Amino acid sequence: MKLSTKALDIKPSSTLAITAKAKQMKADNIDVVGFGAGEPDFDTPDHIKQAAIDAMNDGFTKYTPASGILPLKEAICKKLEEDNNLLYKPNQIVVSNGAKHSLTNTFMAILNPGDEVIIPAPFWLSYVQMVKIADGVPVIIKTSKENNYKATIEDLKGALTNKTKAILINSPSNPTGMIYSKDELKMIADFAVENDLFVISDEIYEKLIYGEQEHVSIASFNQDIYDRTIVINGVSKSYAMTGWRIGYAAAPAEIAKLMGNMQSHASSNPNSLAQKAALAAIDGSQECVEEMKIEFDKRRNYMYDRISKMPYISAIKPQGAFYVFVDLQDVIGKKFNDEVIEDANIFAKILLDVEKVAVVPCTDFGFNTHFRLSYAISMESIEKGLDRIEKFLNTLE
Ligand SMILES: Cc1ncc(COP(=O)(O)O)c(C=O)c1O
Structure with a gap:
């Protein structure tokens, strides 16, 4: 039987695979340090959990409107106005099963077969596969370390064709932690x-910014850009709610309507209890976010300082999210025992086998000479893992 050519072309997520492998090693009692985590190690704050418990006890356990409950949409509108200076009405908001789902809905709503989406590399690996799922064509532009791994206008001009439909921007970025300044945006x-393009602005790490930099939403400059931007956000990263699966899109009403229509057939509403929890997260005290941020910031500083002192590898200090994007160029071509380290995949494989440290090789993020470390793990694990990486680097010839 011939299966779908499109489905056969979709690669599984390599970050989820490496995280699963590290978890399995742990379960097998191997002392592994996993730097793969794309999720905060903190527990979901109590007041958020309580909202879900109350909702369950109140019998809030039935279908809700497919694109989300009105109070949550209203809270999202209030958040977008207060934090991002963006005015939306509830009919412009679609609440989905995580920002992943919001992004997939977005591409499905705006792309026709063959439409191109410009994606600056390094990129979060799912974008490319999502565009393909929606019959679009991902057009990758490689950014440079000199420009802090951010796309320039020249890069964008070089990728523009008469099929270009949209540009994807992710600030703060996974995997680099870089933030686009207001002028750049x-x-x-x-x-x-x-050039009459849509912009998909993935702002999921918006609340995790350290130091002076400020988050600006690209949709906020004027009506013209507002009318062509789809803002993506969610509660997974800011509120340690990855398992609850609530994300959202804010878009021009016409696009939001298409997304809601598709969702009404594909998955219906996101989990009713999780919506109540997300409402408590977005509408409640933001102190919990500040507490997590302080801890992430300590780990960020420690990790960056340690990496800066190690042989052969380097990084640009991240300004947001919870990742360090590590440059391995000077390791490429070196040998461990007799094996040549030709790229980040081989580096990650040997490191896991020999030192029991799991890192994410960034080949599927568009950079096969880099790997990603997450600092959403305990300080103790970070110290132990970095000690092992340093030891490993010192054995290379
Ligand atoms: C850049 C980026 N966007 C979106 C997501 C999806 O988040 P979720 O589906 O958990 O809301 C992730 C998760 O790793 C991410 O890193």
């Missing part, structure tokens, strides 16, 4: 308007 916004 304004230039991208003007470029999108001039």
Whole structure:
């Protein structure tokens, strides 16, 4: 039987695979340090859990409107106005099963077969596969370390064709932790308007920004860019709620309607209890976010300082999210025993076998000379894991 050519072309998520492998090793009593985590190690704050418990006890256990309950949409609108200076009405909000689902809905709503989406590399690996799922064509532009792994207007111009439909922007970025400045975003916004493109702005790490930098939503500059931007956000990363699966999109009403229509057939509403929990997260005290941020910031500083002192590897200090994007160029071509380290995949494989440290090789993020470390794990594990990486590097010839 011939299966779907499109489905056969979709690669499984390599980050989930490496995290699963590290978890399995742990279960087998192997003393492994897993730097793969794309999720905060903190527990979901109590007031958020309590909202879900109350909802369950109140019998809030039935179907809700497919694109989310009105109070949650209203809270999201309030958040977008207060935090991002963006005015939306509830009919412009679609609440889905995580930001992953929101992104997939977005591509399905705007792309026709063959439409191109510009994705600056390094990128979060799912974007490419999601565009393909929606019959689009991902067009990758490789950014440079010199430009802090951010796309320039020249990069975008070089990728523009008469099939370009949209640009994907992820700030703060997974995997680099880089943030686009207001000026950089304004230039991208003007470029999108001039060339009649959509912008998909993934702002899921918005609340995890350290130091002076400020998050700006690209949709906030003027009506023209607002009318062509789909803002993606969610509660997974900011509120340690990855398992609850609530994300959302804010879009022009026409696009939100298409997304809601598709969702009404594909999955119906996201979990009713999780919606109540998300409402408590977004509408409640933001102190829990600040507490997690302080801890992440300590780990970020420690990790960056340690990496900066190690042989052969380097990184640019991340400004947001919870990842360090590590440059391995100077390791490529070196040998461990007799095996040549040709790329990040081989490096990660040997490191896991020999030192029992799991890192994410960034080949599927568009950079096969880099790997990603997450600092969403305990300080103790970070110290232990970095000691092992340093030891490993010192054995290379
Ligand atoms: C950049 C980025 N966007 C979106 C997501 C999806 O988050 P979720 O589906 O848990 O809301 C992730 C998760 O790893 C991410 O790193």
